[in-house]
Amino acid sequence: MIYTCTLNPSVDYVVHVQDFQLGDLNRMSYDVKFPGGKGINVSRVLKRAGVESEALGFIGGFTGAYVEECLKEEGISTNFIHVNGDSRINIKLKTKSETEINGQGPVISNEQVRKLIKQVENLQNDDVLVLAGSIPSSLPSDFYTKLSKIAKKQGAKVVVDVSGKVLLDIVEQGPFFIKPNHHELGELFDVTIETPEEAIPYGQRLLELGAENVAISMAGKGALLITRKAIYQATVPKGNVKNSVGAGDSLVAGFLATIINNGEIVEAFRRGVASGSATAFSLELCTQEDVERLIPKIEIKKLD
Numbered sequence: 258m259i260y261t262c263t264l265n266p267s268v269d270y271v272v273h274v275q276d277f278q279l280g281d282l283n284r285m286s287y288d289v290k291f292p293g294g295k296g297i298n299v300s301r302v303l304k305r306a307g308v309e310s311e312a313l314g315f316i317g318g319f320t321g322a323y324v325e326e327c328l329k330e331e332g333i334s335t336n337f338i339h340v341n342g343d344s345r346i347n348i349k350l351k352t353k354s355e356t357e358i359n360g361q362g363p364v365i366s367n368e369q370v371r372k373l374i375k376q377v378e379n380l381q382n383d384d385v386l387v388l389a390g391s392i393p394s395s396l397p398s399d400f401y402t403k404l405s406k407i408a409k410k411q412g413a414k415v416v417v418d419v420s421g422k423v424l425l426d427i428v429e430q431g432p433f434f435i436k437p438n439h440h441e442l443g444e445l446f447d448v449t450i451e452t453p454e455e456a457i458p459y460g461q462r463l464l465e466l467g468a469e470n471v472a473i474s475m476a477g478k479g480a481l482l483i484t485r486k487a488i489y490q491a492t493v494p495k496g497n498v499k500n501s502v503g504a505g506d507s508l509v510a511g512f513l514a515t516i517i518n519n520g521e522i523v524e525a526f527r528r529g530v531a532s533g534s535a536t537a538f539s540l541e542l543c544t545q546e547d548v549e550r551l552i553p554k555i556e557i558k559k560l561d
């Protein structure tokens with residue numbers, strides 16, 4: 258079973274403003290709400306690919322109830338720990354460019370933390386635990402490292418999509434798959450990465466530190482997959498980017514959907530990239546039809 262863990266879920270409030278003026282009254286031309294948070298997005302895209310998962314994490318208030326209700330309607334299993342405050346509302350402002358304002362989220366108590374740890378202690382051999390998204394400020398910064406250690410002890414595969422130096426600690430636990438984007442990869446090593454050539458040596462460093470497979474997404478510039486055996490580079494199709502929020506999560510879900518069905522790693526990468534692009538080209542997360550349409554357009558070459 259795949260378990261996704263979202264420590265800080267959200268309602269994503271996508272707001273379109275034609276000609277945004279800071280300091281003025283602006284009117285929305287269009288607005289729409291979605292359940293959000295990286296692990297939750299992974300669960301939603303997995304479901305569309307026909308793969309079951311269970312969404313874990315902390316959720317609370319009217320916003321949390323909305324997220325849970327949406328997941329229930331989509332037939333996604335949840336086992337959230339309920340907290341006192343409201344889950345956050347993250348604003349995704351679409352003007353000429355995309356601007357995001359993410360909330361803090363509710364405070365998590367020690368008792369609630371213990372409950373989540375218990376859930377991870379109950380993982381079984383061959384389960385997959387996806388740790389994705391930021392760590393709420395009320396939790397210790399090494400919380401993912403702790404969860405990853407417990408999951409590995411249980412024999413589960415760990416998948417990580419988290420930004421910041423904490424990834425370097427988690428990598429030492431030997432995660433099965435990690436997916437930094439090129440900016441996050443650069444931040445890890447205090448360098449600026451603009452091209453696949455610049456990204457490769459740092460992706461390889463993550464492998465040396467313990468990761469089994471590393472995907473580096475570079476938005477419209479393509480993506481890399483670095484495994485213990487080879488390095489692959491994928492092109493991404495050209496298209497009209499409507500909302501790239503969740504594109505990275507869709508890549509993770511597309512990759513996992515193939516792996517969990519014993520698919521080949523290059524095909525998993527192809528489906529991952531197609532899912533990411535299909536999400537970038539839609540207002541919401543990708544549909545399965547969009548993913549299938551894009552799969553033949555993804556070219557993957559093996560690098561020497």
Ligand SMILES: Nc1ncnc2c1ncn2[C@@H]1O[C@H](COP(=O)(O)OP(=O)(O)OP(=O)(O)O)[C@@H](O)[C@H]1O
Binds near residue numbers: 508530531
């Ligand atoms: N402009 C784009 N054109 C085509 N595909 C895109 C574009 N932006 C994103 N994608 C697709 O989505 C994947 C992930 O994108 P990106 O590198 O932006 O991840 P990310 O920064 O983790 O995303 P997010 O945090 O918004 O979920 C890319 O590998 C690509 O397949």
Ligand SMILES: O=P(O)(O)OC[C@@]1(O)O[C@H](CO)[C@@H](O)[C@@H]1O
Binds near residue numbers: 347389390392502
């Ligand atoms: O604040 P975090 O946890 O880093 O990111 C949260 C978030 O921006 O990530 C998802 C897209 O990847 C959105 O659904 C959500 O709003």
